[in-house]
Amino acid sequence: MSKPALMRHMPQIAHVDVNCFYASAERAFDPSLEGRPVVVLSNNDGCAVTRSPEAKALGIPIGEPWFKLAPRAKEWGLVALSSNYELYGDISARVMELLGRYSAWLEVYSIDEAFLGVKGAPAELLALGREMKAAVRRNVGVPVCVGIAATKTLAKLANKWAKHNPAFGGVCHWDSVPAADRETLMGRLSVIEIWGVATRLTKRLNARGIHSILDLSRADPVMIRDRFSVVMMRTVLELQGTPCIPMEEERIGRDQLIFSRSFATAITTAHDLRQVLSVYGQQASARLAKHDLQAKVLTAFAATSHFNPNDTSYPSVCVPLPMPTADPVILTRAAHALLPLIHEGVKYAKAGIMVTDLRPTGNQAPLSLFENPHEERHIGSLLEDVARRYGRGSIGLGHAGIRSGLDWTMKRDMLSPATPPTGTNSPSSKPPKLPGPRRLPLVRGESRVELLDAGLDVVPDQAHAFHAFDAAGGGLVRFPDLEPGSFTGFELRLGAEDNDDVHSLKHVVGDRLRVLAGDVDAKFLQGVHGLRVQAGPGPGSSRVDGDGLSSEVPHEAGGQLGFAAVLAADEQDGRRGGGFAHALVSSF
Amino acid sequence: MGVTVGPRVIDAGVSLLSVLISPVPVAAGFPSPAQDYFDGRIDLNEHLIKDITSTYVVRVSGDSMERAGISDGDELIVNRALEPRDGCVVIAVLDGELTVKRLRITSTGVVLQAENPRYPDIRVPSLSELTIWGVATRCLHHV
Numbered sequence: 001m002s003k004p005a006l007m008r009h010m011p012q013i014a015h016v017d018v019n020c021f022y023a024s025a026e027r028a029f030d031p032s033l034e035g036r037p038v039v040v041l042s043n044n045d046g047c048a049v050t051r052s053p054e055a056k057a058l059g060i061p062i063g064e065p066w067f068k069l070a071p072r073a074k075e076w077g078l079v080a081l082s083s084n085y086e087l088y089g090d091i092s093a094r095v096m097e098l099l100g101r102y103s104a105w106l107e108v109y110s111i112d113e114a115f116l117g118v119k120g121a122p123a124e125l126l127a128l129g130r131e132m133k134a135a136v137r138r139n140v141g142v143p144v145c146v147g148i149a150a151t152k153t154l155a156k157l158a159n160k161w162a163k164h165n166p167a168f169g170g171v172c173h174w175d176s177v178p179a180a181d182r183e184t185l186m187g188r189l190s191v192i193e194i195w196g197v198a199t200r201l202t203k204r205l206n207a208r209g210i211h212s213i214l215d216l217s218r219a220d221p222v223m224i225r226d227r228f229s230v231v232m233m234r235t236v237l238e239l240q241g242t243p244c245i246p247m248e249e250e251r252i253g254r255d256q257l258i259f260s261r262s263f264a265t266a267i268t269t270a271h272d273l274r275q276v277l278s279v280y281g282q283q284a285s286a287r288l289a290k291h292d293l294q295a296k297v298l299t300a301f302a303a304t305s306h307f308n309p310n311d312t313s314y315p316s317v318c319v320p321l322p323m324p325t326a327d328p329v330i331l332t333r334a335a336h337a338l339l340p341l342i343h344e345g346v347k348y349a350k351a352g353i354m355v356t357d358l359r360p361t362g363n364q365a366p367l368s369l370f371e372n373p374h375e376e377r378h379i380g381s382l383l384e385d386v387a388r389r390y391g392r393g394s395i396g397l398g399h400a401g402i403r404s405g406l407d408w409t410m411k412r413d414m415l416s417p418a419t420p421p422t423g424t425n426s427p428s429s430k431p432p433k434l435p436g437p438r439r440l441p442l443v444r445g446e447s448r449v450e451l452l453d454a455g456l457d458v459v460p461d462q463a464h465a466f467h468a469f470d471a472a473g474g475g476l477v478r479f480p481d482l483e484p485g486s487f488t489g490f491e492l493r494l495g496a497e498d499n500d501d502v503h504s505l506k507h508v509v510g511d512r513l514r515v516l517a518g519d520v521d522a523k524f525l526q527g528v529h530g531l532r533v534q535a536g537p538g539p540g541s542s543r544v545d546g547d548g549l550s551s552e553v554p555h556e557a558g559g560q561l562g563f564a565a566v567l568a569a570d571e572q573d574g575r576r577g578g579g580f581a582h583a584l585v586s587s588f
Numbered sequence: 589m590g591v592t593v594g595p596r597v598i599d600a601g602v603s604l605l606s607v608l609i610s611p612v613p614v615a616a617g618f619p620s621p622a623q624d625y626f627d628g629r630i631d632l633n634e635h636l637i638k639d640i641t642s643t644y645v646v647r648v649s650g651d652s653m654e655r656a657g658i659s660d661g662d663e664l665i666v667n668r669a670l671e672p673r674d675g676c677v678v679i680a681v682l683d684g685e686l687t688v689k690r691l692r693i694t695s696t697g698v699v700l701q702a703e704n705p706r707y708p709d710i711r712v713p714s715l716s717e718l719t720i721w722g723v724a725t726r727c728l729h730h731v
Contacts, residue, residue, distance in 0.1 A: 139641060139669045
């Protein structure tokens with residue numbers, strides 16, 4: 001594909017998905033399954049969630065319970081497999097990494113499908129589609145089909161066509177197909193077949209004389225908007241070839257959540273990537289919690305740009321989690337497993353994490369042995385509550401709590417939409433003085449970043465870290481890592497701009513912070529004698545015990561703390577940016 | 589010789605695969621001048637895996653590759669992205685099973701060769717009639 005050709009053509013969208021993903025993933029490692037009817041069963045071997053074409057041909061419906069299939073399995077030669085989400089997550093990550101080499105503009109839409117931005121002449125696009133298909137088959141071992149068109153909706157339709165009509169060889173470029181053939185296809189397919197049209201809408205469309213996809217593509221977009229919705233209007237425009245559905249970087253799929261972004265400026269160090277992964281880990285946690293889900297597997301990946309073929313690196317890790325969890329600490333730690341694979345100096349254009357094997361929260365009570373200390377203390381919901389009130393970035397584990405000042409900023413806002421803008425839709429419970437996302441008056445720049453990231457490894461520098469925080473009006477909570485004896489820790493950062501904020505912040509976190517501190521206090525009382533903390537200037541000095549945000553600030557320079565928790569809030573008046581709440585909970 | 593292929597995915601990086609390499613050469617003779625430049629650790633992931641996207645680890649069962657130093661229970665690092673060439677140790681699909689053999693491509697045809705006289709060669713008319721699952725690049729031999 002030559003450069004001038006690239007410039008001449010409008011961007012198009014390639015939709016790539018793995019055929020019968022779970023079944024194909026299993027077949028990649030067991031060729032004896034080739035040609036045999038295979039179903040993959042859901043969690044606890046409940047229902048058939050994936051069927052190979054042979055199984056579909058037997059008339060096995062999706063979601064058919066295994067107990068209904070089992071009596072006839074032998075007669076059919078049916079192979080039933082339990083879900084192996086670790087495997088699927090790994091295969092998915094491989095497929096996505098590989099596809100990422102063909103476009104810097106990749107939207108992982110679900111565990112087995114992705115949209116890619118592509119450019120070129122029709123023949124080049126077809127060749128690209130075939131190359132991607134062959135590469136995924138060869139390098140990863142699973143079959144994919146590719147649909148390429150001007151819009152996402154048409155790309156999905158083209159892909160569907162490529163799957164069902166062997167003449168395409170698995171790759172369909174919409175614009176390369178004669179218009180008459182396209183119309184025949186669209187005329188034959190019911191509107192229900194199109195991406196984005198729900199079953200319940202079909203009847204209403206039918207009532208307006210819109211039966212086929214062709215009918216819908218010829219409908220008046222304005223009428224559709226008025227009678228149906230903007231969403232439906234977009235579908236019409238997309239069918240007409242006008243792209244209306246933007247590329248997204250995060251989306252709930254069937255069985256996984258993906259957080260992935262391309263960076264405006266390439267990341268070249270594990271240090272910076274650590275921050276990115278921390279943010280993803282906490283986004284994943286928040287999203288899982290929102291949907292009452294827990295994940296069992298986390299995959300983290302990074303990739304260099306496809307346009308930089310001289311310096312390629314596509315590291316990824318698949319981490320089975322110790323238990324189904326939505327805990328931000330565990331997820332963030334798991335994501336950090338990618339870091340040892342990062343080559344310093346290589347320019348990473350994007351990174352992401354994916355959580356898979358999702359299951360509803362509280363479905364099965366875990367054995368107390370596996371209970372997670374962070375979940376016990378509700379760290380996740382604490383983070384969420386603060387974030388809801390003060391905006392994303394007002395609180396986070398380690399670097400994820402920093403809203404700005406990092407140089408790896410994303411092409412789009414890194415942090416998912418936080419509080420709504422001033423006035424509109426604000427929940428009444430929100431403090432009136434806090435209109436939406438705000439900047440926190442924290443130190444900006446690399447020096448603080450270093451300190452923040454230092455963790456317990458640099459205990460001697462702790463004093464400086466704290467000093468910087470206090471001076472800036474930030475706060476720090478550190479709580480113990482999962483493994484006893486581990487020296488790595490996570491900081492939980494709180495920040496507030498003025499005194500009212502401190503009060504409301506206290507209100508939000510106070511009680512629970514106390515629980516957190518008290519809890520740790522009891523367990524790790526003897527553990528922290530090596531830790532020195534110096535706090536910034538404050539109205540008074542005292543050691544603060546674990547009983548809450550008590551308007552006292554420890555300020556003995558280099559003072560040795562003989563107890564496990566420090567909680568302090570500076571409520572001094574008038575000092576701009578001086579209001580802060582901070583706490584330290586530490587243990588070895 | 590059969591191969592058990594993981595649904596065991598590579599979880600490289602989860603466990604620490606860095607090891608200390610002895611700075612002193614194992615062979616007898618003069619000490620290596622290189623020992624002065626010992627720089628500590630080698631990352632086995634980096635050392636063994638060139639393209640993680642297309643690399644899988646498989647476990648070998650059977651003794652048909654004994655003479656190639658591949659024993660029962662060893663693990664092979666397999667890169668699917670490599671083109672199978674004459675002389676490569678490959679994972680091939682035979683009768684729906686994965687098998688490890690040495691690939692011989694000659695003017696008279698393609699042969700899957702065992703590295704053990706007790707196993708016969710398997711002749712294939714052409715490469716196109718053979719599914720090569722991947723090319724083995726390293727054997728992790730249990731000593």
